[in-house]
Amino acid sequence: MTVSLAVPDILVARAQAGDEEALEALYRAFETPVYNLARRMLKRPEDAEDVVQETFLEVVRNIKQYRGEGHLWGWVRRIASTKALMRIRRDQIRATEPLDDEPGKPGMHVGANIDLERAFEQLSETSRAVVWLHDVEGYTHEEIAEQMGKSVSFSKSQLARAHARLRRMLDIDAGEAGGTHA
């Protein structure tokens, strides 16, 4: 999803002055992109909703410190991705990548022709976060590594593993190279 969210400066100024209507207008402007970002990274919808709430509380508490450097969405997105990654870290068990596709689980086994969205949902939260932040939001591996508190090579290998898994789940015939692109 490409996001282009232009927020009038006057609205930001009113929000910085504590105007509740302006704060709600900001919430309405960013609610869906923040939820979408969090939901793509996290498996549970209620976790993503919590991230929306936590993100906006942080926005409200710190909006006075926003100096207009860079796009407001970039600032909000950074807060949201940090909150989502904190949730993933808080419960690492949920983020554990299965060693291989779980046999018998619908949509998981090789050969099932599932769509990309469903395949993406099967990934661990860590993999989802890396794929989404890198491929969709355009974060660099360095930025992802910093936010996750991991190394750049961790981010790169997570991305490669995630794509290899997506590739297997999508069961796209790659001819003779079937087993070599893992």
Add this chain to the structure above:
Amino acid sequence: MMHCTMEDLGALRAGEGSVWARRHITTCDICQKEQELLYQRVAQLKALPALRPSRDRWPAVQAVIRAERSRKRRTWTWTGSLAAAAALAGILLLQPSTGQHGQLHAELNQAKQQSATLEDSLQQYDIDGRVLSGHAAAVVADLEDRISAIDGSLALQNGFTQDVETRDAALIKLWQERVGLMRELVNAHVTRARYVGL
């Protein structure tokens, strides 16, 4: 024949591929196809529709904002009423505390002490750092508003020129109301902390 790994393809996409991978991809149809599929997957991910929350969290956010503002106001009022109470205590100390007046004085101090203890209890909970449901935030905000109103009355009461016993009786009533509300506020936070497993 050796082909590019997914890491190789990712590196090529980022313009960081090894010399071998850069050469290989120009001559290998299989790896070219695999790279094209990678580009397609990324394009498809970018094109996924936006997911929307099923519940509106603004009321909960708004309730927390109001509660925090109320808490800030209360802190200021509380500081003011503390200063006024300290001044009043100075005056009372100069007066003999005997008979009914002495008893009122003791009750007043007891209520203040209970209130201070409950304020300390509240510090155990991370009041600003946790997600509250809309209902819980509204309950907390309401209690804090009522405490804030009492603090305002306490500050005003301290400034009234009236006889000492009438003033002390009014102060005790207000402080006791404050203690009751503080207890409810602490209970609200205790219940929430239990619910989230803290």
